Amino acid sequence: MEPLRSSDPSRIAGHRLLGRLGAGGMGVVYLARSPVGPLVALKVLQAEYAEEEGFKERFRREVAVARRITSRWAVPVVDADADARAPWLATAFVPGPSLAEAVTAYGPLTGRGLRLLGGRLALALSEVHRAGLVHRDLKPGNVLLAHDGPRLIDFGIARAPEDTVLTATGLVVGTPGYLSPEQALGQGEGTVGPPSDLFSLGCVLAFAATGRPPFGSGPVDALLYRAVHDSPDLDGVPASVLEVVRRCLEKDPERRPVAEDVVRELAEDGAEEGGDAPGWLPEAVTRLIAERSTAALGLPDVDNTQVAVAEDPAGRPEGTAGESAAAAPDGVAGGTAPDGDGSAGAGEDTAKDTADDAAGRGPGRRRLLLAGGAVVLAAGGGTGLWALTRGEDRRPGATSSGRASYTLAAQGDLSGEHRETGRAQERGLRLAVEEFNARTGRPYDLRAEVVDDKGDPATAARLAKELTADASVLAVVGPSTDATAEAALPAYDAALLPVVAVSPGAITLANGGFRSFLHARLPDTLMPFYLAPYLRGPGRSRTIGIINDRAGDAYAWEISSTISRLLQKDRYPSVPKVVGLLRADFGPAVDAMVAGGADSVVYAGPHDRAALIARTLRERDFTGARVSGPALLDPRFLSAAREAAEGWVIAAPVVDASVKPEARTFATAYGRRYGQAPPRWAAEAYDVSGMLLKALSTLPKGRRTREDLLAAVRAATYRGITKAFAFQPNAASLVIDGTGVFLWRVERGRFVYAGPAPLA
Incomplete structure (x- = not known):
């Protein structure tokens, strides 16, 4: 529980608020003491939603639906008011973690725990279905854990199958990764019935057993596609529940069991009985539930929370958390x-x-x-x-020279797993700033500030807030990785601080709607547009094998699905294969791929697993082309694969500045400054720093602000030493002009730059 904020009310309709349990785009969930004593979870929706046409009617339907479910294994509704200025709903408070929280923090459940979890959730679903409803959003976050079993929550989108309010054709309702194929297809009225909930139950049990969703993670479209077309990854699911899970995850709804069948099949060890169930949860989770229950007992009771609070006629309290505004x-x-x-x-x-x-x-x-x-x-x-x-005042101002001073910052991983990339970008920025400050007659001075997020998303988010608070910082180069960029971008966007990324490759970053984000490289999902021409041309491939390694998550999906679509569109023969997250033996996938006629292979996955498939291909005497994306451009691939890495070709949006003719001057300056040839990503960081400085030089003195700099960069084209930089109107992405991707080949145990990659 988080503390109340000063903007929070102290009381809602007689319920005394004690803290925050969570918050989202629709509103806030509070822990509250009801007027008659028990603790409740109070869901308060933002007032502006109540003004939308039909909203209150939908909210009333949610309350009515939830009240129709009386199963012991579903959390009951205690009270609600759809007509309040900010509509609210109170349910019984369960002082335990969600299944998602427990498994993430303490690991998967045991065989007996899985049987009890599945059996009692099936009991709850059976009552939902007998009431003529479908839950539609069964997922680990909607399952709370108590000492005697699970509790199903959140009937906000539960509906009768014939209800067309939320089932119009093409509209996907629910949580990707736990949706049934019929939900993923968004087919509309009559297609989403009770079997859909059983599919979601299978996904939940697979997650509880392994700690991962059976269809992986990543972009929404990837999850929807896998639910419809891919086999689930059930490696690690115990035999005691494996058959039930497998049947629940049938693509055809008619082949799935009904909830009562699941109850019977998992009835061993009292799975369908009431009462306590000692030992069904890991000891650490049981202890957590006990601690939270004890903490709940220590919260203020109804007698010592009676504080007079004035309310307006609409039921909106005027008081705030413990004091008036x-x-x-x-x-x-x-x-x-x-x-x-x-x-x-x-x-x-x-x-x-x-x-x-x-x-x-x-x-x-x-x-x-x-x-x-x-x-x-x-x-x-x-x-x-x-x-x-x-620690110091760094607002824009005059230096001792009388010139104005501004700061360019670099955020990156300088000491973690990706420190080579982070340090290369840091040095690229520093060199650009030093060269600018060496100019005579310059109109202002520049300062380089560098922060180390260690590759940790939480640290990245904190440092982003600190940099935005420094008013002298006009732009940021970085972060180094997808995960740290995803964590940091909300803070930068809130302050409209331009942030230019040169190494992260996820397409979701550019599609996230961040106003101040500039993606200064082509994303991973476009690499196949350069790999396919290589395979057809120099690779001399007639049938292309595609290995989608689930361990590569969204990165693997982006590359494998894009090249599959390209080849299908051109009717070019291909043999796609999927390798499970826990599978370390690539032999079956390689053998099946070769048996299908593949004479080349595209591997979509991480560098460490690439070494496994490289060695497998070598053991099979596979001599065809072997290609992959930017993740393999990592020295650890070379050291792990050794001689099996020889001949692999990689498409990546990064140059070797020591051999690229346009970068010769930069390489010489870098060598003088740092005593070595420029590493990968140094020239790219140097380029975007130059791009920012050129745009800044076009701004008059009174308009050198973050917002004006962002607008100037977006409106200009900058010719760098690595490529041209021009951004699509009102978007974070580069204009695609056929350049910006380069080939690398492994020769004699090292990566050798092979120049621009072909696009046609």
């Missing part, structure tokens, strides 16, 4: 506290602090932190807070 310190209640969430450090609070505050046992650390934030603001103003949070 009018009484909050200036600059805090309005959301200007240091950590940016209106709580001046409330993210560090504990449930006990909030409980103590609400029960009147003391001011509580949260209120003290609020007061502390007000003192900082009052004592030092903006400058005092700046110095406190950043």
